[in-house]
Amino acid sequence: MDRRDFFKTSLLGAGAVAAASSPLGLLSGCAPKAKKSDVKLHLSFQHGTPPGESLAEKFDYMEKLGIEGYEPGGKYLLSHYNEIEQNLRGRDIKVSAICAGFDGFILAEDPAVKAAFDSSMREIIDAAGQIGSVGVIMVPAFNGQKPCLPHTMETRDYLVAQLRELGQYALQHGTTVILEPLNRKEAFYLRQVADAAAICRDVQCEGVKCMGDFWHMKEETSDYAAFMAAGWGYLRHVHIASKGDRTMPGEFPDTDTYVQGFRALKEIHYEHFVSFECGCGGDREVLVPAAVQLLRDQWAEA
Numbered sequence: 001m002d003r004r005d006f007f008k009t010s011l012l013g014a015g016a017v018a019a020a021s022s023p024l025g026l027l028s029g030c031a032p033k034a035k036k037s038d039v040k041l042h043l044s045f046q047h048g049t050p051p052g053e054s055l056a057e058k059f060d061y062m063e064k065l066g067i068e069g070y071e072p073g074g075k076y077l078l079s080h081y082n083e084i085e086q087n088l089r090g091r092d093i094k095v096s097a098i099c100a101g102f103d104g105f106i107l108a109e110d111p112a113v114k115a116a117f118d119s120s121m122r123e124i125i126d127a128a129g130q131i132g133s134v135g136v137i138m139v140p141a142f143n144g145q146k147p148c149l150p151h152t153m154e155t156r157d158y159l160v161a162q163l164r165e166l167g168q169y170a171l172q173h174g175t176t177v178i179l180e181p182l183n184r185k186e187a188f189y190l191r192q193v194a195d196a197a198a199i200c201r202d203v204q205c206e207g208v209k210c211m212g213d214f215w216h217m218k219e220e221t222s223d224y225a226a227f228m229a230a231g232w233g234y235l236r237h238v239h240i241a242s243k244g245d246r247t248m249p250g251e252f253p254d255t256d257t258y259v260q261g262f263r264a265l266k267e268i269h270y271e272h273f274v275s276f277e278c279g280c281g282g283d284r285e286v287l288v289p290a291a292v293q294l295l296r297d298q299w300a301e302a
């Protein structure tokens with residue numbers, strides 16, 4: 001299957017085709033008609049989540065658990081592209097998203113830093129499209145990245161224009177750019193899912209989408225409202241971790257409930273991945289399968 005065929009048949013392709021056939025859907029983010037109970041949970045692991053030394057060992061482990069997505073970092077994707085591509089052949093695992101890995105940042109004041117972002121991000125987008133990834137995750141600016149353009153309306157307009165160019169490039173390569181909101185301690189510029197979705201709306205390009213990360217979403221007033229605000233039209237990826245200390249979901253039973261967020265995902269007919277981005281506070285062989293079971297149980301309950 002070549003890249004174009006993969007794109008047509010991937011989860012992303014199904015959504016894009018549905019959206020393209022419905023201009024109203026594009027504008028409003030309306031979900032396609034389906035029963036909430038038919039919406040399936042598609043789990044994904046970042047590279048470090050499964051036990052195992054080699055990619056083959058990791059993928060074997062993931063297949064046994066029914067994990068359908070693999071999320072490498074951008075630098076790892078570029079340096080291990082052939083190995084990843086060969087190890088995915090014949091498996092029920094697809095690349096979910098690519099987690100950053102570029103140099104520089106899009107809101108850099110220094111032209112050399114911005115140029116480093118432009119070239120390295122496009123290199124990762126190209127590889128992401130070739131391997132069939134839903135998108136490449138990016139943060140516009142971390143608090144520690146300086147000098148940064150000021151947080152003004154002019155900067156937002158600039159960001160929207162820059163993202164439109166990047167999104168068009170991503171679409172040409174069969175993938176998307178996915179904005180990740182963090183929280184005010186890490187990335188003051190973009191910290192809520194609804195704000196990321198509003199940027200996507202203003203960019204007006206199907207190549208620019210957003211995501212939510214249950215760990216960072218502690219700043220949201222409601223997981224349910226955050227995902228509903230983004231809706232089917234803009235939400236393209238989800239990260240998950242224990243809400244206690246960013247270890248495996250379930251390590252902090254008092255806080256690790258995702259039911260409200262999952263209910264929103266089901267109601268908007270979210271069809272992409274929920275990907276583990278977390279550490280592990282104990283025995284991976286015990287805590288990873290327990291986390292997977294917890295999420296499946298909570299998805300069923302939602």
Ligand code: MG
Pocket residue numbers: 180213239277
């Ligand atoms: Mg994240």
